[in-house]
Amino acid sequence: xxxxxxxxxxxxxxxxxxxxxxxxxxxxxxxxxxxxxxxxxxxxxxxxxxxxxxxxxxxxxxxxxxxxxxxxxxxxxxxxxxxxxxxxxxxxxxxxxxxxxxxxxxxxxxxxxxxxxxxxxxxxxxxxxxxxxxxxxxxxxxxxxxxxxxxxxxxxxxxxxxxxxxxxxxxxxxxxxxxxxxxxxxxxxxxxxxxxxxxxxxxxxxxxxxxxxxxxxxxxxxxxxxxxxxxxxxxxxxxxxxxxxxxxxxxxxxxxxxxxx
Amino acid sequence: xxxxxxxxxxxxxxxxxxxxxxxxxxxxxxxxxxxxxxxxxxxxxxxxxxxxxxxxxxxxxxxxxxxxxxxxxxxxxxxxxxxxxxxxxxxxxxxxxxxxxxxxxxxxxxxxxxxxxxxxxxxxxxxxxxxxxxxxxxxxxxxxxxxxxxxxxxxxxxxxxxxxxxxxxxxxxxxxxxxxxxxxxxxxxxxxxxxxxxxxxxxxxxxxxxxxxxxxxxxxxxxxxxxxxxxxxxxxxxxxxxxxxxxxxxxxxxxxxxxxxxxxxx
Numbered sequence: 001x002x003x004x005x006x007x008x009x010x011x012x013x014x015x016x017x018x019x020x021x022x023x024x025x026x027x028x029x030x031x032x033x034x035x036x037x038x039x040x041x042x043x044x045x046x047x048x049x050x051x052x053x054x055x056x057x058x059x060x061x062x063x064x065x066x067x068x069x070x071x072x073x074x075x076x077x078x079x080x081x082x083x084x085x086x087x088x089x090x091x092x093x094x095x096x097x098x099x100x101x102x103x104x105x106x107x108x109x110x111x112x113x114x115x116x117x118x119x120x121x122x123x124x125x126x127x128x129x130x131x132x133x134x135x136x137x138x139x140x141x142x143x144x145x146x147x148x149x150x151x152x153x154x155x156x157x158x159x160x161x162x163x164x165x166x167x168x169x170x171x172x173x174x175x176x177x178x179x180x181x182x183x184x185x186x187x188x189x190x191x192x193x194x195x196x197x198x199x200x201x202x203x204x205x206x207x208x209x210x211x212x213x214x215x216x217x218x219x220x221x222x223x224x225x226x227x228x229x230x231x232x233x234x235x236x237x238x239x240x241x242x243x244x245x246x247x248x249x250x251x252x253x254x255x256x257x258x259x260x261x
Numbered sequence: 262x263x264x265x266x267x268x269x270x271x272x273x274x275x276x277x278x279x280x281x282x283x284x285x286x287x288x289x290x291x292x293x294x295x296x297x298x299x300x301x302x303x304x305x306x307x308x309x310x311x312x313x314x315x316x317x318x319x320x321x322x323x324x325x326x327x328x329x330x331x332x333x334x335x336x337x338x339x340x341x342x343x344x345x346x347x348x349x350x351x352x353x354x355x356x357x358x359x360x361x362x363x364x365x366x367x368x369x370x371x372x373x374x375x376x377x378x379x380x381x382x383x384x385x386x387x388x389x390x391x392x393x394x395x396x397x398x399x400x401x402x403x404x405x406x407x408x409x410x411x412x413x414x415x416x417x418x419x420x421x422x423x424x425x426x427x428x429x430x431x432x433x434x435x436x437x438x439x440x441x442x443x444x445x446x447x448x449x450x451x452x453x454x455x456x457x458x459x460x461x462x463x464x465x466x467x468x469x470x471x472x473x474x475x476x477x478x479x480x481x482x483x484x485x486x487x488x489x490x491x492x493x494x495x496x497x498x499x500x501x502x503x504x505x506x507x508x509x510x511x512x513x514x515x516x517x518x519x520x521x522x523x524x525x526x527x
Binding site: 116117120121122124125126127128129130131132136 | 333335359360362363365367369370371373374375376386387390391435439
């Protein structure tokens, strides 16, 4: 019975999130009216987490380089470490690391902000003065996350590769010229008009989807918050937990879609 | 002491069915509302006349706020009829409700100001979102309403920087910015000291007299009844048990009312 009730609750929450996402899409024509608020949300999302993304991805690249470099060295292939670090960062670790940081920082803040508004009757106040909550509160936040996540991912990819290069040179004895040449060559380009390597644009597409998933889940949890400070705390915790689970699941399907043979 | 007890709840037939007369702004007919197993309204029957200030009193949990939330369309009744400005609230379409709310104002207990917007932006919000007025016209209207609630000098302050009484005044200015025909006050005196509380009461009376609008006020304060009310009802168990003009209400012999007011009201 408890399992059934849990399933019903999950289905209800998922339905609310899907409904909210469709409502956000329907509000995209309001973008010009909300441009000032969208800009402030973009700045807030980027400014709050950029230093964390830079630091974490730099160290992530170092760890990746060291772990794979040591294994490759056993086979005398340590000069290939640049390929492994670049591809892994662009395809997987850059978008994933950025998404986890965004969920933990910006996502939790979104849920707490909207949750506080819900429990302090600010959302009811918006409703009674005929202000469209989705257009006014949710759409600008979701759009800002969709746009900012790939920008942060570019920083994460770059810093990860630089961090990997630092370890490759200092601990694996791989020259920086060789490391960076192999790293850049490994990122496959499509050529023609779409000259961006598939590993890079695939990762950026992933991060846009992650941005949408995190912001929709966080806003939905915030809007559904009830019961004072405890409710806000629950909404925040649920938003971060569900965002991370959703990122991992969605990540698999996008990877399958992009790289299946 | 007054002798009559107007017990509308036991006489749901007291309000005729059919079209709501022009002079009736809000009508509840035998309205019931429950949250799970908790019954809050159990046959509420009530009329609010146009231009009248009706005060709702009663112990906590008797359905006063729930009543106001039905009027503004935040809640929908389980049974019975709620009519507001000629609209049947159980049949009203979202767009009609959207338009109807533009003709209503609602003052929340804590003001419910948007915390990350300045006082001026909070007051301007309904017009910024839903009118074709220019920025300067909106600013003039905001100045006018802030002056009406005696907050002329307050403009750029954030809600977190002003007192509870000022928040309620700003909330009232926001509720009045669209020049509503009906305004709902949910415990405007809650948490205020007697002096500020009385100034809010006087403000409610002033707004009602100046703008000739219909008001519904929830309060526990007898001073509020004395200052603002044209008519007072006592709710108990989700029904009206006393309905009378203010002086008659305060002198009424109904045992539940006497117990509620106590020996020393206020």
